[in-house]
Each structure stands twice: as C-alpha cells, then as structure tokens.
Amino acid sequence: MRFAKLQGSGNDFVVIDNRDGKVEEFLRSLNLDIKEFVKKVCAFHTGVGADGLILIENPENPENHFKWQFFNSDGSVAEMCGNGSRCAVRFAFDEGIVGKEVRFETLAGVIRAYVLDGGKRIKVQLTPPKDYREVSLSLDTQSIEGYFINTGVPHFVAVVNDLEKIDVIKLGRAIRFHPEFQPKGTNVNFIEREGDDAIRIRTYERGVEGETLACGTGATASAIVAYKKGIVSKKPVRVLTKGGEVLAIDFDNDFREVFLEGGVVRVFDGFLRRELFEC
Ligand SMILES: N[C@@H](CCC[C@H](N)C(=O)O)C(=O)O
Numbered sequence: 063m064r065f066a067k068l069q070g071s072g073n074d075f076v077v078i079d080n081r082d083g084k085v086e087e088f089l090r091s092l093n094l095d096i097k098e099f100v101k102k103v104c105a106f107h108t109g110v111g112a113d114g115l116i117l118i119e120n121p122e123n124p125e126n127h128f129k130w131q132f133f134n135s136d137g138s139v140a141e142m143c144g145n146g147s148r149c150a151v152r153f154a155f156d157e158g159i160v161g162k163e164v165r166f167e168t169l170a171g172v173i174r175a176y177v178l179d180g181g182k183r184i185k186v187q188l189t190p191p192k193d194y195r196e197v198s199l200s201l202d203t204q205s206i207e208g209y210f211i212n213t214g215v216p217h218f219v220a221v222v223n224d225l226e227k228i229d230v231i232k233l234g235r236a237i238r239f240h241p242e243f244q245p246k247g248t249n250v251n252f253i254e255r256e257g258d259d260a261i262r263i264r265t266y267e268r269g270v271e272g273e274t275l276a277c278g279t280g281a282t283a284s285a286i287v288a289y290k291k292g293i294v295s296k297k298p299v300r301v302l303t304k305g306g307e308v309l310a311i312d313f314d315n316d317f318r319e320v321f322l323e324g325g326v327v328r329v330f331d332g333f334l335r336r337e338l339f340e341c
Contacts, residue, residue: 063088063334065103065110066153070184070326072275072305073113073145076103077153080117081128092339097137102338104135109338113270114143116150118159121167127160129167134269142170142214144278144322148184151175152326170214178323185323188282189214194290201236208237209287213320215268216248217283221293225254225262230273234266251280253288259296261288264304275305278322285311286320298323 063085065078078085089099104112117131130150132143147168154160155177164175174187193212199205208220218237222228234250237243250266263284265277285299298312298321309324 064331065334066156066331067110067112067329068149068152068326069329070145070148070276070278071303071307071309071324073143073277074111074329075143075146075149076110076112076115077150078115078117079153079157079159080131081120081159085117092336094339096133099339100133100137101135103334104133110332110334113267113274114140114146116143116146116153118150118154123167126165126167126172128154132168134267136269136271138269139169140215140269142168142173142189142279144186144188144214144280144282145276145324146278147173147175147186148278148322148324148326151177151184151186152181152328155181156328168214182325183323184326185321186278188279188320188322190318191283191286191320194286197242199237199240199242201233201240206233206237209291210243210248211283211286213279213283213286215279216243216246217251217280218243218248219251219253219280219284219287221288221291222252222254225252225264228252228264230264230266234273235271238266238268238271249277249280251277251284253284253293255288255293256300256302257294259294259298260300260302260308261285261294262302273304276303276307276309278309278324281309282311282320282322286313286317289313 162177281301
C-alpha cells in the first residue's frame with residue numbers, strides 16, 4: 063500500500079490516499095483492525111515511525127475537498143491536529159486532490175487551509191478555541207497553575223521560567239492523566255517567554271504519550287494563552303518549537319479567527335508490505 067511520510071516542524075505523519083477505500087480492503091485481507099494497523103505503521107524501529115497516521119477520504123459534503131481520519135501513533139482517534147492538517151493539505155496538493163485554497167472535514171469541524179510557496183508552507187485556520195479556563199492542579203509532589211483551552215483538541219498550558227529543565231515526560235504525563243481532565247485527558251504544553259511576540263514551547267502529546275518535536279494545536283493554544291495573559295503583546299505570535307522551526311500563530315481580537323502557519327516537508331514516499339502486519 064502506497065503512503066507518504068511528511069513532517070511539519072518535526073511532528074511527523076504517514077499519509078495515505080484512501081479515497082478508494084483500499085485501507086479497509088487491506089485490513090479485511092489481513093484480518094486486522096485499524097488501531098493495530100496504525101500502531102504497526104507508526105512504530106519507530108519496527109515500522110515507518112511517525113507521531114500519527116492520516117487517511118485522506120472522500121468528503122461527506124461535496125463543497126469540501128476531502129475528509130480525513132486522524133490517528134495518534136497509539137491508534138487512538140483525535141478530533142483535530144494542527145501540524146497533521148498542514149501535512150495532509152500538502153499531500154493533497156501534491157496529489158492534485160486540491161488547489162491552493164482548501165476545505166476539509168475533521169471531527170472538530172471544517173478546516174480551511176491555504177497552500178503557500180508551492181506547498182512548502184501551509185496555513186490553516188483552526189476551529190475557534192473553546193472551554194478556556196484557569197486551572198490549579200494538585201499533583202503527587204507539587205501543585206501547578208495553568209490554563210485549559212480546546213483548539214480542536216484539549217490543551218493545558220503552563221508558563222514556566224526554565225523550560226529546558228522541565229521533566230516534560232514525568233510532569234506532562236501526570237497532568238495528561240489528572241482526574242481534572244478525565245475521561246478524555248489533555249495534551250500538555252510548557253511555555254516560556256522569548257520576547258514581545260515570541261514564546262518557546264515543549265509539548266507532551268496525548269496519544270503519542272511522550273514529548274513530540276512540535277504540536278500545532280498546542281502552539282496555537284499556547285500563543286492564545288500567552289497573549290491573553292500579557293506574556294506576549296504582539297501578534298502574530300512566533301512559537302519556537304523543539305523541532306527548531308518557528309510556527310506563526312495569528313488571531314483576531316476576539317479569538318474567532320485563528321491561523322497556524324509553518325513549513326511542511328514531504329520526507330519520502332513508500333510502499334507498506336504485508337509482511338509488516340503478519341509478524
Ligand atoms: N500533533 C497535533 C495534535 C494531535 C492530536 C493530539 N495528540 C491529541 O490526541 O489530542 C497537532 O499538531 O495539533
């Protein structure tokens with residue numbers, strides 16, 4: 063089965079054109095469920111290795127260009143993914159499925175996107191953020207203050223002073239599974255001010271269950287929190303990711319129109335062999 067691997071600021075995804083339903087056929091022939099399929103493909107060392115997997119499918123509404131199914135590397139379904147959106151749009155553009163202005167269907171709603179620089183940069187308009195609230199959490203050995211906001215998927219954002227010293231896995235996991243956010247859990251972002259228009263970020267991602275090099279909806283959630291709380295005063299907010307890329311987040315004053323922009327690389331194209339799923 064043909065696939066492409068793309069990455070946006072180091073958040074990497076396997077993307078498959080499933081408009082003809084070939085994935086279901088492949089799964090049936092192997093007697094495999096989609097969760098196992100995703101886990102095997104996304105596994106580092108034994109599979110392709112990726113933070114998630116995206117299926118491009120026919121839209122429900124013909125006014126849109128495609129629908130996607132998005133899976134985290136552990137096989138769980140997520141409502142939305144910012145960097146994955148940018149990769150999906152780049153793939154769809156390369157394959158001639160879309161032009162430079164795109165509308166596609168996700169579980170979080172219809173996402174609009176714009177292809178820039180021949181596909182090397184993609185800008186997506188995320189769904190309006192919701193459920194913003196200040197949160198104070200008691201953990202086993204400490205308490206932590208932060209902000210919850212849903213930018214398509216749930217995010218907790220904590221402002222810290224020494225980002226490099228944060229134990230993102232340990233603290234991120236404790237917050238991700240905290241009763242406050244059950245049953246869905248949350249992604250967890252730690253941010254530090256870098257200037258009037260910039261923050262640095264590290265993210266623990268739900269469904270990857272570890273730190274990723276970047277998270278688009280997390281960068282967006284964090285930029286909005288940073289602006290609301292006066293940590294930055296200018297926009298677009300530049301978000302310096304662990305992957306090294308700077309994501310640009312822009313929004314209007316009432317946070318109804320929110321944009322995420324950054325580079326996308328189509329790393330390689332490949333062919334998944336049955337052997338991977340038979341072992
Ligand atoms: N990496 C993504 C977010 C993917 C979904 C997330 N792990 C979840 O389950 O909520 C992004 O770029 O936004």
